[in-house]
Amino acid sequence: MRFQFKTSYNQDIRLFRDKVDGFWYALLAVAVVALPLVLDDYSVGEISWVFIYGICGVSLMVLVGYTGLVSLGHAAFLGIGAYAHAYFIMHGAPWIVAVIMAVIITTACGLIVGLPALRMTGIYLAIATLAFSVIIQEVFSRWESVTHGFAGMKVDSPNIFGWAVNDGRSFYFLCLFFMVVVLWLTRNLLRAPTGRAWIAIRDSEIAAQSMGVNLAIYKSMAFAYSAGVMGLAGALFAHKIGYLAPDIFTILLSIQFLLLVIVGGLGSLHGAIFGAIFVALLPPLIAILRDSIPDTMNQWADETGITPIGLLGNAIGEFLKKPGVEAGIFGLILVLVILLEPLGMYGRWLKIKLFFSTFPMYKASTFKRQKSYMRSERLR
Amino acid sequence: MSLFQAENLSINFGGIKAVDGVTFDVAPGEVFTIIGPNGAGKTTIFNLVSRIYEPSGGKLTFAGRDITNVPPHLIASLGIARTFQNIELFEHASLLQNLLLARHAHKRSSFWSELLFLPSVRRMEMEHREAVEKVIDFLDLQQYRDNLIVNLPYGVRKVTELARALCTDPKLLLLDEPSSGLNVEETEDMAFWIQDIKNLLGITVLMVEHDMSLVSAVSDRVMALNYGRPIATGTPAEVQAHPEVVRAYLGG
Numbered sequence: 001m002r003f004q005f006k007t008s009y010n011q012d013i014r015l016f017r018d019k020v021d022g023f024w025y026a027l028l029a030v031a032v033v034a035l036p037l038v039l040d041d042y043s044v045g046e047i048s049w050v051f052i053y054g055i056c057g058v059s060l061m062v063l064v065g066y067t068g069l070v071s072l073g074h075a076a077f078l079g080i081g082a083y084a085h086a087y088f089i090m091h092g093a094p095w096i097v098a099v100i101m102a103v104i105i106t107t108a109c110g111l112i113v114g115l116p117a118l119r120m121t122g123i124y125l126a127i128a129t130l131a132f133s134v135i136i137q138e139v140f141s142r143w144e145s146v147t148h149g150f151a152g153m154k155v156d157s158p159n160i161f162g163w164a165v166n167d168g169r170s171f172y173f174l175c176l177f178f179m180v181v182v183l184w185l186t187r188n189l190l191r192a193p194t195g196r197a198w199i200a201i202r203d204s205e206i207a208a209q210s211m212g213v214n215l216a217i218y219k220s221m222a223f224a225y226s227a228g229v230m231g232l233a234g235a236l237f238a239h240k241i242g243y244l245a246p247d248i249f250t251i252l253l254s255i256q257f258l259l260l261v262i263v264g265g266l267g268s269l270h271g272a273i274f275g276a277i278f279v280a281l282l283p284p285l286i287a288i289l290r291d292s293i294p295d296t297m298n299q300w301a302d303e304t305g306i307t308p309i310g311l312l313g314n315a316i317g318e319f320l321k322k323p324g325v326e327a328g329i330f331g332l333i334l335v336l337v338i339l340l341e342p343l344g345m346y347g348r349w350l351k352i353k354l355f356f357s358t359f360p361m362y363k364a365s366t367f368k369r370q371k372s373y374m375r376s377e378r379l380r
Numbered sequence: 381m382s383l384f385q386a387e388n389l390s391i392n393f394g395g396i397k398a399v400d401g402v403t404f405d406v407a408p409g410e411v412f413t414i415i416g417p418n419g420a421g422k423t424t425i426f427n428l429v430s431r432i433y434e435p436s437g438g439k440l441t442f443a444g445r446d447i448t449n450v451p452p453h454l455i456a457s458l459g460i461a462r463t464f465q466n467i468e469l470f471e472h473a474s475l476l477q478n479l480l481l482a483r484h485a486h487k488r489s490s491f492w493s494e495l496l497f498l499p500s501v502r503r504m505e506m507e508h509r510e511a512v513e514k515v516i517d518f519l520d521l522q523q524y525r526d527n528l529i530v531n532l533p534y535g536v537r538k539v540t541e542l543a544r545a546l547c548t549d550p551k552l553l554l555l556d557e558p559s560s561g562l563n564v565e566e567t568e569d570m571a572f573w574i575q576d577i578k579n580l581l582g583i584t585v586l587m588v589e590h591d592m593s594l595v596s597a598v599s600d601r602v603m604a605l606n607y608g609r610p611i612a613t614g615t616p617a618e619v620q621a622h623p624e625v626v627r628a629y630l631g632g
Contacts, residue, residue, distance in 0.1 A: 009509040009510070012509070188494060189495055193484055196473075197481065199473050199477065199481070203469070204468040207468035207470070208470075210455065211482050211544070
């Protein structure tokens with residue numbers, strides 16, 4: 001077990017806990033940069049999705065995981081960002097200007113949606129944001145002069161100050177860059193008074209208010225920041241899919257984002273990234289299994305001479321090819337995570353880390369929380 | 381010259397007059413305690429003072445300033461801090477973060493400087509941390525610094541509430557039943573701390589309390605309340621012996 005001796009207050013403020021921590025993050029950075037050199041185009045493309053979903057995850061994590069406001073309409077913000085970006089690019093704006101405009105426009109939309117949030121919490125807020133997302137989706141399909149409706153809108157590959165990002169590898173680095181920037185900015189906010197105010201609002205509005213937090217300002221700020229980050233993700237998303245249509249930004253996508261932060265682990269930035277890895281890489285994993293399971297099992301059947309194995313393999317392959325199986329597997333995993341690991345993948349990661357660092361003294365009860373029934377008369 | 385004054389303070393919930401024309405003043409440097417049977421309106425007065433409830437009549441004055449219409453989030457920066465009867469800590473944050481949040485009223489950094497975490501923000505964080513560490517030392521909370529509140533026992537949470545209120549650098553400290561749920565020993569500790577807060581830190585204390593041993597030990601003046609009306613004010617001994625107060629508690 002590694003003990004940390006603290007000699008300065010700065011040790012609790014800086015980005016990396018200590019040199020060992022910094023070393024592991026540096027190693028991770030090297031690995032992520034080296035990946036495109038060793039992987040094929042398809043895998044590089046799929047991992048770019050992790051970065052885009054990572055930005056989306058950070059956006060929703062700020063709102064749901066840190067401020068405690070639930071949103072079922074974040075796909076709408078993603079859409080607004082994507083359409084705004086595509087619109088400005090189509091009208092000849094430089095790439096970076098288009099990105100900034102996308103962020104500004106979604107931030108403004110976030111502020112407007114955040115206004116009702118000042119009076120609503122929990123399920124009511126979820127319904128309000130859901131309504132917003134339905135309205136926005138309708139706007140996408142009807143405002144044809146800007147969005148081209150169901151005819152769709154083609155998005156050209158980015159051209160940043162003459163650097164044409166037209167292959168998967170360059171785009172991978174572009175997404176990686178923006179994800180790191182977003183993570184850094186968000187981490188900065190979270191270790192500063194603003195982030196603490198968000199956490200305070202999540203855990204007790206009344207106490208936060210009595211300690212000097214202006215609820216209206218900090219809630220709108222959380223909404224605006226979250227929407228702005230989503231707008232940035234939208235700009236990258238637009239390039240990634242290359243063709244915008246209104247039926248992409250549905251409630252299902254919003255739910256997928258919510259799934260991302262819950263499976264990843266609410267209340268941590270690590271959770272947003274873990275969740276993004278899960279959400280981005282599960283569909284390709286299912287696609288791979290769809291073909292490889294029947295193949296391998298048939299091979300076993302041939303080798304061992306037991307035909308039922310081959311038949312079972314074919315059945316599994318057929319099952320995985322059915323429409324809706326992917327959504328079903330997502331749902332099943334969400335249920336299992338909520339039942340078995342409420343802290344999400346990041347919580348499990350912490351447990352595994354603790355298991356090895358305290359081996360053989362690990363106690364499963366370390367993470368048990370005492371249930372308290374004290375909060376009776378909450379003032380609202 | 382009194383530090384805090386409530387004149388004719390009233391609030392109605394529908395037809396119920398929870399607080400009905402209460403007038404009292406708190407002198408600088410004293411411990412003023414409000415006692416009364418359950419439902420007498422003690423906590424309601426606190427919620428009125430910290431501006432969570434809107435009074436239906438009366439006036440609140442703090443340090444010569446009319447605070448009857450000040451929004452609740454500005455009360456802390458004026459120098460009024462409070463604790464809650466049913467602990468209202470930020471449960472999924474560490475004790476340290478809870479105390480640092482209490483420095484929010486003293487925050488001077490802008491959103492943009494925090495976004496980039498400029499050196500000025502770092503410097504300010506260090507200053508806040510120093511202020512917080514003083515309170516941690518004062519209340520002996522060092523060993524719990526990095527614990528999440530959900531993992532702390534009830535007694536420590538109660539002290540953390542007190543610490544959080546102290547971290548705002550208050551002139552007037554509102555303590556809502558500081559001893560509720562504490563054992564005898566912890567209550568004694570609480571009494572010592574309240575005396576230290578008054579004598580060493582020079583903070584004026586307005587307190588709601590049921591435990592008469594604690595009340596007599598620390599209070600300079602006591603006001604007894606029944607059905608939202610004050611029935612007696614004076615030293616702890618005077619109020620305890622007052623026939624109206626005896627009747628309010630025992631009936632008759």
